[in-house]
Amino acid sequence: MAEIKIEPNGVSSSAAAGYAIEVQHIVKKYGDFTAVDDVSFNVKEGEIFGLLGPNGAGKSTLIRMMTTLIPITSGMARIAGHDVAKDPNAVRRTIGVIPQALTSDLDLTVEENLNIYAKLYDVPAKERKRSIEELLGLVDLTKWRDAQTKTLSGGMRRRLEIARGLVHHPKIFFLDEPTTGLDPVSRVAVWEMLGNIKSQRQLTILITTHYMDEADRLCDRIAIVDHGKLVALDTPMALKASVPGSNVIEAQFENPPEDWEQRLHTLDEVTSVQHEGAGMYRVLTGNGSRTTTELVEMAVGAGVAVKSLSVQNTTLDDVFVHYTGRQLRDELQKAYAFVMPQSPGLRP
Ligand SMILES: Nc1ncnc2c1ncn2[C@@H]1O[C@H](COP(=O)(O)OP(=O)(O)OP(=O)(O)O)[C@@H](O)[C@H]1O
Ligand SMILES: [Mg+2]
Known part of the structure; x- marks a missing residue:
């Protein structure tokens, strides 16, 4: 079976220990079905932490619990020291979230989409203008600020959503499959951009992806989730060495x-x-x-x-096969056969 390496969970000294995210024995049940099954991990401040797993593994469910979107059945999650169940508003103020589905308003322009979010988060007018200017530059959309969102490619829309998730200067950024369905060039652009943003802002990133090569290159540590359980957690190098x-x-x-x-x-x-x-x-x-x-x-x-x-x-693909008994690529092909015809937003 898998070796599970989980760091000690400093319950009371969370923020002092430099953990941006602490998850302890977290469980999510839908009726009799357990979507997330007793998962524990910590993410250090400034880390890029990858969640990998096949379709239905529980990645989005984990993100939804950590970001206050759905209640936790049992266990605990703390974000920047705030308990998700007890102080959801404090959590929401410190995080930016990019959900799996694209959600920008297609009839608005790029800048209008950013403005609406900045207003929603009560970013003061002066700061709003400056922040949007900076973010447009960071995601390379300055030229497209007045373009209607529906005219953008999938990669550009993803970049817009990333900018939108950052308008209120969050400390912790959750991204659920930001590159799925993008062509390789757009995927690289999105990751490079995330690297840029991280070097310019104090940011902890938790990201889910289906692309092992991306995770290998960009994540400091990776957690592999399968059937709701954490099956392995370590640096990409240590994971490869463990196979x-x-x-x-x-x-x-x-x-x-x-x-x-x-x-x-x-x-x-x-x-x-x-x-x-x-x-x-x-x-x-x-x-x-x-x-x-x-x-x-x-x-x-x-x-x-x-x-x-x-x-x-050995690649992370081999790590994945070792810990889950199957290949992520197979799972993906099945998923795309189902998803692609109905989700124009996911096309490159
Ligand atoms: N609201 C819900 N009610 C019942 N079951 C659900 C609900 N949401 C998710 N599930 C189930 O929980 C499991 C985990 O789903 P989740 O969306 O977290 O997986 P995932 O790892 O994000 O998968 P994907 O890679 O396809 O995005 C799946 O079996 C899913 O069918
Ligand atoms: Mg998901």
Whole structure:
């Protein structure tokens, strides 16, 4: 089973310990169904903390509880030292939230959308103007300030929403899948922008994403959630090191025999084999070069042609498979088949 590494929960010395977010034994039940099941973690001030998990894992439910949008069934969450259940207004004043669905008003301009939020948060008129100016620059939308929101691309709308979530200078920023459905260029733009913002403002970021490469590069620590439970929590590097095997061989074979997966398993230092379909196998090994040699020899001996072969270091994808028993990519494909036709807002 997974190794769970959870830091000590300083109940009374929260703010002093430098925790922006503390979650202790938090549970969310919908009737008999437990969507979040006894999850505990702390996020340090200034950290970028990633929540990863397949569809339905409970990521959005966790964010909704932490941001006061739904009541907690049991357990406790404290944001900047404020108890979510006891002092929701204080929590709301310190946080910015970007929900999973796009929510800007399409008929308003970029600037009007920002202005409305600033007014909602009682940002004084003078400060409002200055802050909006700065944010438009930060998210690279100054040129588009007078454009109607419905004319923006998905990536630009995401950037607008990020700016909108920051108009009242929150200390803690929650983003629920800010890059899902965006093309790779827009995804990079959004992450770069978040990095910029973080370097200019004192900000703690909790973010959920489906993209392992992003999480690997940008998160200080990552929590993997599956079926409502926390299954692993550590830095990306430590998570990768916790998976047996240090290399991944991706190989495609021409018409391999039925028992090919088992045969690959018998090679020296192989810790796991995944058949990905169409003759493609993903082999985790403690010794990439040795396994590669053996694998090619075995294929030659069996008269099986090798169509392609690559050796890489272990990735967060492998971490995910190790801790959840399945691949995030498969889950995503299923989800997109369902979501894409109905959600124009999610398109790039
Ligand atoms: N209001 C609700 N009533 C009943 N069940 C719910 C409700 N909201 C969420 N759930 C269930 O709780 C589980 C967790 O949902 P949640 O939206 O938190 O998952 P997620 O990790 O954010 O998934 P995704 O990656 O698809 O956004 C799912 O099984 C979902 O069907
Ligand atoms: Mg979600």
